[in-house]
Amino acid sequence: MTNPVLESLAKARHSAVHLEMRDTYQPGDPEFLAWQNGKRLDREAERSTWWRPxxxxxxxxxxxxxxxxxxxxxxxxVTDYIRYEYDVTFPNVVAGELVRWLPRRQAADIPLPGTDLWMFDGEAVLFTHFSGVGEVVDREWRTEPEVVQLVSSAFELVWKRAVPHEEYRPV
Structure with a gap:
């Protein structure tokens, strides 16, 4: 495996959290473009049509x-990209991932890291750095206790305020 997220998930012992804070990611993504042109995942269709590796x-x-x-x-x-993400999140939930949504206004007083991230076992943080249009530029591992603590406390505050996927409706 060369994907650091997949490698870390394979090694995770008790927790993996993912914080996403952008309103647009990879605008040239073929799946997003197909969604913009009307393609939708059908929950009732054969699972292979919407299941991702x-x-x-x-x-x-x-x-x-x-x-x-x-x-x-x-x-x-929300942006079209967030509508797309919302629409294609049900497979994540089916797979066992817990997903919540927090309107940005409700996060205004939370000290947040500057970029999206994964944190594994409360010990290591993988920051993802993006270009202005949402393309991945770089990833950076951090394990300093103060960085892990910032991420952990920020994520827990977001999680506490956020709405479960099943209850959230994009505005």
Missing amino acids: FLDVVVETRARGVAMRRARIVSEP
């Missing part, structure tokens, strides 16, 4: 007892 990793990770939580901080009204 990443979700196999989620299932394996959850089967080992690792809690997986994803929180998304979003501006409202």
